[in-house]
Amino acid sequence: MTAAGDRAALVARLRAAGCVYAEDEAELLLAAADRPEALADLVDRRVAGQPLEHLLGWVEFGGTRVAVAPGVFVPRARSLLLVKAAVEVAGPEPAVAELCCGCGALSVLLVERLAPRFLAAVDVDPAAVACARRNLAGRGVPVFAGDLFDPLPEAWRGRLDLVVANAPYVPTDAVGLMPPEARLHEARVALDGGPDGLAVLRRVAAGAARWLAPGGHLVVEAGESQVPALSGALVDAGLEPTVLRDDDLDAVALTARRPT
Structure with missing residues (x-):
């Protein structure tokens, strides 16, 4: 999967997995991956149910980017x-x-x-x-x-x-x-x-x-x-x-x- 050629397929896969904001998530995952293999790994883990914020390592909260780690509560x-x-x-x-x-x-x-x-x-x-x-x-x-x-x-x-x-x-x-x-x-x-x-x-x-x-x-x-x-x-x-x-x-x- 590449960032340029397979965006539509990425969005479709995320949507099929139940990601309500599939388009937004696709953009974030594409930005987070520095190579196709890394992107594929992130997508696999997201489709498996891991929180997007844990995969990215951060969450936007009140206009500020805050780091989050696996296992840690993600602020709502x-x-x-x-x-x-x-x-x-x-x-x-x-x-x-x-x-x-x-x-x-x-x-x-x-x-x-x-x-x-x-x-x-x-x-x-x-x-x-x-x-x-x-x-x-x-x-x-x-x-x-x-x-x-x-x-x-x-x-x-x-x-x-x-x-x-x-x-x-x-x-x-x-x-x-x-x-x-x-x-x-x-x-x-x-x-x-x-x-x-x-x-x-x-x-x-x-x-x-x-x-x-x-x-x-x-x-x-x-x-x-x-x-x-x-x-x-x-x-x-x-x-x-x-x-x-x-x-x-x-x-x-x-x-x-x-x-x-």
């Missing part, structure tokens, strides 16, 4: 609502922590848009931590390996102005219904939110109540059907939730303020 466009919400609630030069950071895509945008006095990212998955460190190198953002708030310096407890977490919220029984690109090629820990999808988010809420400064905010993502239960969990943790929706992104986010 809907998570841009988290960035918008964070910018709206954050004050000047906030102290920020991103939990469940994955490849660090949210932190890449937040460090540019918030001018934080400090920002740190955390993930429990070693592959995600390595990828986030790659993306955040040179940006003054440390990436910690560990479970939620556990690896953060104890001196930060009660001093964070903003906590952002794109925590897993897919119910365990629904993970198997996800597209193969996600359930077979992204870390289970980045997807599975427990029986009702809110197990990790409840822990995030409880921790945020201790780690946020008075008046600070937690920003999280959830499914529409989970809003009532998650709002209740945030209230139970002593936080004051607000629900945000973006129809264009098909996204739901909640901000939750720690009372002063």
Whole structure:
């Protein structure tokens, strides 16, 4: 297969494999391959179901190219609502922590848009931590390996102005219904939110109540059907939730303020 002569055949093959944006994917794969053999390998792997972003090694997120690695959660466009919400609630030069950071895509945008006095990212998955460190190198953002708030310096407890977490919220029984690109090629820990999808988010809420400064905010993502239960969990943790929706992104986010 060559980039010039077989583009139509490439598009047809991608479309037959279920790639909705076959034309766009064909252009990206052609640009990524430096020789016919490399292109053939990329196409074979894409048709077999590997995520396009893992094959390319990057994803476009909020106008910025962010590196992703095999096995690492690929940030979705809907998570841009988290960035918008964070910018709206954050004050000047906030102290920020991103939990469940994955490849660090949210932190890449937040460090540019918030001018934080400090920002740190955390993930429990070693592959995600390595990828986030790659993306955040040179940006003054440390990436910690560990479970939620556990690896953060104890001196930060009660001093964070903003906590952002794109925590897993897919119910365990629904993970198997996800597209193969996600359930077979992204870390289970980045997807599975427990029986009702809110197990990790409840822990995030409880921790945020201790780690946020008075008046600070937690920003999280959830499914529409989970809003009532998650709002209740945030209230139970002593936080004051607000629900945000973006129809264009098909996204739901909640901000939750720690009372002063």
